[in-house]
Amino acid sequence: MKNIIVIMGISGAGKSNVAEALSKSLHLPYLDADDFHSKANLMKMSSGTPLTDDDRWPWLASIVEHILNTHRSEFILACSALKQSYRDYLSQRLSITWVFLDITEHEATARLANRKQHYTQASLVQSQLATLEIPKNAIKINATDKLSSIVSRIELQLKKD
Ligand SMILES: Nc1ncnc2c1ncn2[C@@H]1O[C@H](COP(=O)(O)OP(=O)(O)O)[C@@H](O)[C@H]1O
Numbered sequence: 001m002k003n004i005i006v007i008m009g010i011s012g013a014g015k016s017n018v019a020e021a022l023s024k025s026l027h028l029p030y031l032d033a034d035d036f037h038s039k040a041n042l043m044k045m046s047s048g049t050p051l052t053d054d055d056r057w058p059w060l061a062s063i064v065e066h067i068l069n070t071h072r073s074e075f076i077l078a079c080s081a082l083k084q085s086y087r088d089y090l091s092q093r094l095s096i097t098w099v100f101l102d103i104t105e106h107e108a109t110a111r112l113a114n115r116k117q118h119y120t121q122a123s124l125v126q127s128q129l130a131t132l133e134i135p136k137n138a139i140k141i142n143a144t145d146k147l148s149s150i151v152s153r154i155e156l157q158l159k160k161d
């Protein structure tokens with residue numbers, strides 16, 4: 001099975017930033033689940049409407065298919081993976097190490113309000129937190145630490161596992 005490190009958490013937790021930095025540090029390819037959303041999903045999120053399970057299943061399926069169809073055997077993936085059922089689905093055909101970026105509503109809302117050129121609305125943070133089922137089997141990281149400290153901590157934990 002392909003080995004994937006998934007950086008998960010709500011919108012604004014820092015998934016894309018952390019996944020990109022970790023990918024550089026570990027010299028592994030990086031994928032962002034954001035790039036796999038359909039136009040309909042993007043329009044929904046742009047208008048501040050939360051996605052439903054029905055919106056997310058085909059999206060998650062397309063990510064798995066993409067990974068299985070590439071020749072690389074290891075990836076870093078930034079993906080919200082908010083519910084345990086989504087994580088179970090991704091784990092069916094991929095061997096996954098989970099990294100959970102933990103962030104408060106206040107901090108995530110402030111970050112999204114400042115983040116430019118992105119479709120996600122800060123108003124989605126509440127529904128993202130309501131949907132989030134905190135993983136039990138993840139490397140848990142305080143998302144407000146410095147990016148370099150986050151990357152070092154993840155690398156340390158990966159060595160222990
Ligand atoms: N560790 C961090 N410290 C401070 N700001 C951060 C940190 N990680 C991410 N950010 C900022 O927070 C915003 C959201 O980060 P991003 O990686 O896009 O999150 P996500 O992919 O989870 O939505 C961006 O503007 C980013 O620059």
Ligand SMILES: O=C(O)[C@H](O)[C@@H](O)[C@H](O)[C@H](O)COP(=O)(O)O
Nearest residue numbers: 010011012016034051056080120
């Ligand atoms: O499952 C979802 O509701 C979405 O995938 C969401 O969690 C994701 O976070 C968006 O793609 C926004 O993108 P950012 O996470 O990069 O803000």
